[in-house]
Amino acid sequence: MVRVIDAMSIRIKGLKKKFGSFVAVHGVDIEVPEGKMLVLLGPSGCGKTTTMRCIAGLEAPTEGIIELGGQPVFDSQRRINVPVNHRNVGMVFQSYAIWPHMTVTENVAFPLKMQKLPTAEVEERVAEILRIVGLEQFRDRGATSLSGGQMQRVALARSLVMRPAVLLFDEPLSNLDARLRDHLRVELRELQTRFNITSVFVTHDQSEALSLADQIAVMNTGRVLQADDPVTIYQNPHSSVVADFIGYRNIFPGAVRQGGDDGILFALDESSFELTSVHPPPPGEGGIFACVRPEDFEIEAHRPDQPVKPNTFIGEVTSASFMGSYTQYRVRSTTGQVIDVFHNRAPLDLPPGSPARLHVAPKSVLLLPMRSAS
Numbered sequence: 001m002v003r004v005i006d007a008m009s010i011r012i013k014g015l016k017k018k019f020g021s022f023v024a025v026h027g028v029d030i031e032v033p034e035g036k037m038l039v040l041l042g043p044s045g046c047g048k049t050t051t052m053r054c055i056a057g058l059e060a061p062t063e064g065i066i067e068l069g070g071q072p073v074f075d076s077q078r079r080i081n082v083p084v085n086h087r088n089v090g091m092v093f094q095s096y097a098i099w100p101h102m103t104v105t106e107n108v109a110f111p112l113k114m115q116k117l118p119t120a121e122v123e124e125r126v127a128e129i130l131r132i133v134g135l136e137q138f139r140d141r142g143a144t145s146l147s148g149g150q151m152q153r154v155a156l157a158r159s160l161v162m163r164p165a166v167l168l169f170d171e172p173l174s175n176l177d178a179r180l181r182d183h184l185r186v187e188l189r190e191l192q193t194r195f196n197i198t199s200v201f202v203t204h205d206q207s208e209a210l211s212l213a214d215q216i217a218v219m220n221t222g223r224v225l226q227a228d229d230p231v232t233i234y235q236n237p238h239s240s241v242v243a244d245f246i247g248y249r250n251i252f253p254g255a256v257r258q259g260g261d262d263g264i265l266f267a268l269d270e271s272s273f274e275l276t277s278v279h280p281p282p283p284g285e286g287g288i289f290a291c292v293r294p295e296d297f298e299i300e301a302h303r304p305d306q307p308v309k310p311n312t313f314i315g316e317v318t319s320a321s322f323m324g325s326y327t328q329y330r331v332r333s334t335t336g337q338v339i340d341v342f343h344n345r346a347p348l349d350l351p352p353g354s355p356a357r358l359h360v361a362p363k364s365v366l367l368l369p370m371r372s373a374s
């Protein structure tokens with residue numbers, strides 16, 4: 001039986017990485033408890049891979065502390081830098097990075113052979129891992145004759161066979177088609193929890209992040225903007241930049257007009273349109289944004305003779321896409337906003353060009369600063 005791995009926690013304090021004068025990572029703090037999965041979510045170039053490479057020991061940070069299992073593997077002030085092969089960290093990349101001239105078995109056995117383990121132990125561990133990742137029947141296949149999903153399983157098996165205390169995944173699923181991605185994502189999460197492997201997983205896919213993570217850290221321009229559990233980050237983003245990343249497609253700049261018992265009246269820039277929110281506006285100076293999820297708008301055909309409730313945009317449908325479980329509409333309002341709506345009931349008869357009205361409840365309007373103060 002594969003033993004449950006003696007997981008190690010990860011603690012990163014003040015991690016900074018410069019390439020020449022360019023600062024790719026600006027003082028990142030991260031903690032991942034033993035056996036948990038942290039997802040780094042952020043746009044291209046925000047420093048996700050650089051952070052992972054620093055944890056693995058493939059990149060020397062400019063400043064900061066990295067501890068695995070409470071032991072420093074990097075500390076700029078104490079001049080500690082444990083080499084990559086002594087960190088017990090596995091990595092799985094977007095590109096499968098498996099050796100094309102070897103069979104599946106040879107690929108997975110390779111790191112154990114490098115450690116000069118006895119042949120019998122190598123064979124036993126490889127067979128066990130191939131069974132776990134569902135590659136038993138491909139064991140003698142050449143690696144290049146595998147599908148993308150199978151290659152990624154080989155890469156995963158090769159990392160798992162080392163029994164790493166920490167596993168780093170850098171967008172491992174993004175080269176796979178949607179169905180396979182979903183399937184492997186579920187398997188991966190199951191393996192990670194079953195074997196209790198402390199993991200960091202990089203993605204720029206919101207749903208991947210929500211479904212995999214114990215904690216999500218949203219990164220932008222080399223900084224962690226917010227780190228929370230998936231439900232908290234989904235329901236309570238601290239800023240419009242985080243909201244944008246977690247699926248609030250409709251982000252309207254504006255200003256608070258008036259606060260009252262019925263809620264806050266928020267005027268959208270560039271029009272006199274007002275939205276009511278029950279949420280308090282952020283303190284301090286600076287721009288405020290009203291953020292609304294596309295699934296929180298109710299859409300219906302607009303008939304001019306009907307009275308219009310508050311918090312209702314009138315406009316014209318500019319696109320309608322049937323997505324199976326929902327229909328995605330884009331509407332241009334008469335007040336100038338472009339609004340995305342996911343309608344998750346039976347499709348409506350609203351082709352492009354139709355007049356439509358969109359209503360949002362005051363509890364679904366978040367008022368957020370662009371960036372949080374912290």
Ligand SMILES: Nc1ncnc2c1ncn2[C@@H]1O[C@H](COP(=O)(O)OP(=O)(O)OP(=O)(O)O)[C@@H](O)[C@H]1O
Pocket residue numbers: 019022024042043044045046047048049050051204
């Ligand atoms: N070796 C390097 N030399 C110079 N700049 C680098 C180097 N590696 C990364 N960078 C820069 O650091 C920044 C962060 O890069 P990184 O690869 O960490 O981003 P990322 O968040 O992983 O992006 P992506 O989602 O596109 O993979 C980028 O602007 C990148 O160009």
Ligand SMILES: [Mg+2]
Pocket residue numbers: 048049050170
């Ligand atoms: Mg990257």
